[in-house]
Amino acid sequence: MKKIRIPWYFIQRFLGIVMGAVIVAISINTFILPNHIADGGVTGIAIILYYIFQWDVGLAVFILNIPLFILGYKAVGKQLFYWSILGVGIMSVSLRFTQFLEPLTTNTLLAAVFGGVITGIGMGIIFRCRGSLGGTDILAIVLNKKTQMSVGQIILIFDAFIFIAAAVIFNPETAMYAMIYMFIAAKVIDLVQVGLDYNKSVLIVTEKPDAIAAEIIGCVNRGATFFHAEGAFSNTPKKVIYSVINRAQLTQVKEIVHRHDPDAFVSIGDVSEVVGEGFTPWKGH
Incomplete structure (x- = not known):
């Protein structure tokens, strides 16, 4: 049976x-x-x-x-x-x-x-x-x-x-x-x-995207994604970096960006939940 x-x-x-x-x-x-x-x-x-x-x-x-x-x-x-x-x-x-x-x-x-x-x-x-x-x-x-x-x-x-x-x-x-x-x-x-562990999303518009992304991946141990964009004023193509980090890593990421490109534009937002590699694993929900 x-x-x-x-x-x-x-x-x-x-x-x-x-x-x-x-x-x-x-x-x-x-x-x-x-x-x-x-x-x-x-x-x-x-x-x-x-x-x-x-x-x-x-x-x-x-x-x-x-x-x-x-x-x-x-x-x-x-x-x-x-x-x-x-x-x-x-x-x-x-x-x-x-x-x-x-x-x-x-x-x-x-x-x-x-x-x-x-x-x-x-x-x-x-x-x-x-x-x-x-x-x-x-x-x-x-x-x-x-x-x-x-x-x-x-x-x-x-x-x-x-x-x-x-x-x-x-x-x-x-x-x-x-x-x-x-x-x-x-x-x-x-x-x-x-949960209480709020994460941060970081959007970075910079002239040094490859160097900054490499350091976020290598030193902060977080993933980074490139968006291909175009400046509305300059009409020049740009690589925009997107990454999700925890609160403790925010200062480190800001230091990396400032060291490579002090004129970079950085937008930081709250992310209430992240599911996937490096964060909360999928549990069928």
């Missing part, structure tokens, strides 16, 4: 989404719900329903997502659809089974800040594993195909309505704390997905 071998990347993706969903649920039960802070998306609606009617948040999240999953089945693709169901299911169950956890703080500002950090870590892990927690993300993808608005704009509009509802039903401070919470969560999501 032939054994079924489950690929390791599939197991990693599964465990990552499960872990991320559990972390988000713990954050909601220990920071958000006890301190009456709203959230965005479907989770935000479920939290408002909990505050008003004492409905179970986990069950509400699951029920509210059902019509969205039905609506978005064809729009989001089978892969994201099934992984989203996993994320929503695990978070709903985790919200139910982590209700016993005591609040970690009764200070609303601290709850918004640290709740944003913990939620951001959980969501970042889920996104890094190419999953989602369904909700308005799916609805936004569906509406994006039928309107001129981007997915981000649609999600922002939904969240704005939820924050306005929280301000009207409760008080403006509730909405303000929710905005702090969402802002911090968004920043932490980016950090988890991309």
Whole structure:
């Protein structure tokens, strides 16, 4: 009988989404719900329903997502659809089974800040594993195909309505704390997905491209690429050097350029993620 071998990347993706969903649920039960802070998306609606009617948040999240999953089945693709169901299911169950956890703080500002950090870590892990927690993300993808608005704009509009509802039903401070919470969560999501190791891209227009490129490759141990360009003012052909380096190597590269050509034009930019030889290896993502 032939054994079924489950690929390791599939197991990693599964465990990552499960872990991320559990972390988000713990954050909601220990920071958000006890301190009456709203959230965005479907989770935000479920939290408002909990505050008003004492409905179970986990069950509400699951029920509210059902019509969205039905609506978005064809729009989001089978892969994201099934992984989203996993994320929503695990978070709903985790919200139910982590209700016993005591609040970690009764200070609303601290709850918004640290709740944003913990939620951001959980969501970042889920996104890094190419999953989602369904909700308005799916609805936004569906509406994006039928309107001129981007997915981000649609999600922002939904969240704005939820924050306005929280301000009207409760008080403006509730909405303000929710905005702090969402802002911090968004920043932490980016950090988890991309990491702290920001790299730099360097574009060099110089009269000594071969010497500079050779030293970047030989001394800095980074690759360099030539772009063939033409000066708009002089109409003379030029070799433009492009290279991606880490922050620690930036000073060394600038010294190399200045030594060979003090009149060189250098443009330096931030690169949030680099995948390939010499940087982060491909891992099937």
